Amino acid sequence: MAVGNSAMSANKEHHGTRRLAHLRLCSRLPFVDRVSQMRHLVFAVGFLISLSACATGGSVPPPVKLPYPAWYIGFAAPRHMEVWVESVDVLDQRGYVFFNVHAGVAGYTRKPEGWHKGTSGGKPINNVDLPDQLLLRWQSLVEPQAYKISIRIPQWVRDEMIKPEKGFCLWAGEWKEDFRDTITLGMAPGGIVKVWLGGSCLGFKEVGRYQAKIEPLGPNQDGKGLFYRAPNPAAQAWIDQHGIPYGSW
Template sequence: MKLPAPLLWLVAVLLSGCANGQGRPDLPYGSWNIGLGAPSHMEVWVESVDVIDRRGLVFERVHSGTVSYTGNPVGWPKRVGGGGGKSISGVDLPEFIFVRWQSLAEPQTYNVRINIPLWVREEMLKPREVADCSRKEPRPTKIAYLSTFDIILAPGGVAKIWLTGGCLKSIELGRFEGKISKDGPDMGNNNGQYAYPPSPEAEAYIKKFGIPYGSW
């Protein structure tokens, strides 16, 4: 399988890590999570989420496919996540997250690299006592972790990421600008065809209001 360009030079690192017999990550929970979203009507298909963990090991396609949508086509959501998303097991805390996605609203294909600094990984390991928001009163306290990355993907190749977890307050980590993929959709393996056309609702919204570039 053809590797994304940013990962080619890391294959040797992966092989070296495997050869050294790296075991399961030493984490206080079984897995961490990645949640993917997009503004309403700005439909997205994610081709691949790849991770380089803090051991230097490369994991391809840990997540892909459809995303959830915010309640507004314009701007970022005021609140994100709650600890859901795709469970990422057998992978240590990330140092880099790569996302390759098709922005079906434009249409265009983008790659973005998201750097995860040390302080974020340290926050992911801190146990926090919090009232259980899934329970009605009285709400017992429980130990929770910030163990989910919520990534919102917007037209123009813009991505914004938050660290979330259950009933805990989210931490905004930053806004990242991706690059247009020269290979096009599906790494150039599908004759330039996108995963699917925008829904009739999305097409109607964009025809009437356009794509709100600049709001992200």
């Protein structure tokens, strides 16, 4: 029995490695040639066709069967620790890859030190099955530094995402059946990432705390070192006075 379990584990790891390799290969598709407008158009069409085939493994994904129209991804960061999310890619539980499903600004907590517990809302991730892996790339504007991380989502999280549960909805003032359909990605200086799972009427559960790596190509992966923007005046003033509270996240 032990041998069988080891073989199954090795086989699972093998398939996981193949999926990740597929994801990395797809993310390195060539950029469009801009030599002329005609070549631009031809290469753009070819790029879109290649990207479509790559993201779907060469076939159209079957319809997603979930107990709700879409699950959500939300962003969070400690107060004054400003971030800009460059991209989130999803490898779903079927093995399909979806690029740039979310990006942009984060919601901020009430204080710079420590965390709150997730955030409701976020962006709906339509036509994508439950996540097996998330690839996050973001800019910490206050350091400044660019980070990237691949986060494996545990099976218990996917189980929770489709389990109905009654909760009190503050926004409705009543008890309702709800799902934990929101994954929150919390980002802090030093490349710290915290992940929570929750719902609009249900409390958030911590999934884990992770350490991201510095993106060697820098912000936007273009080697130019240009960040989205400088910290806003209030954030910069707080940091000038107190410093960045590394170790509190």
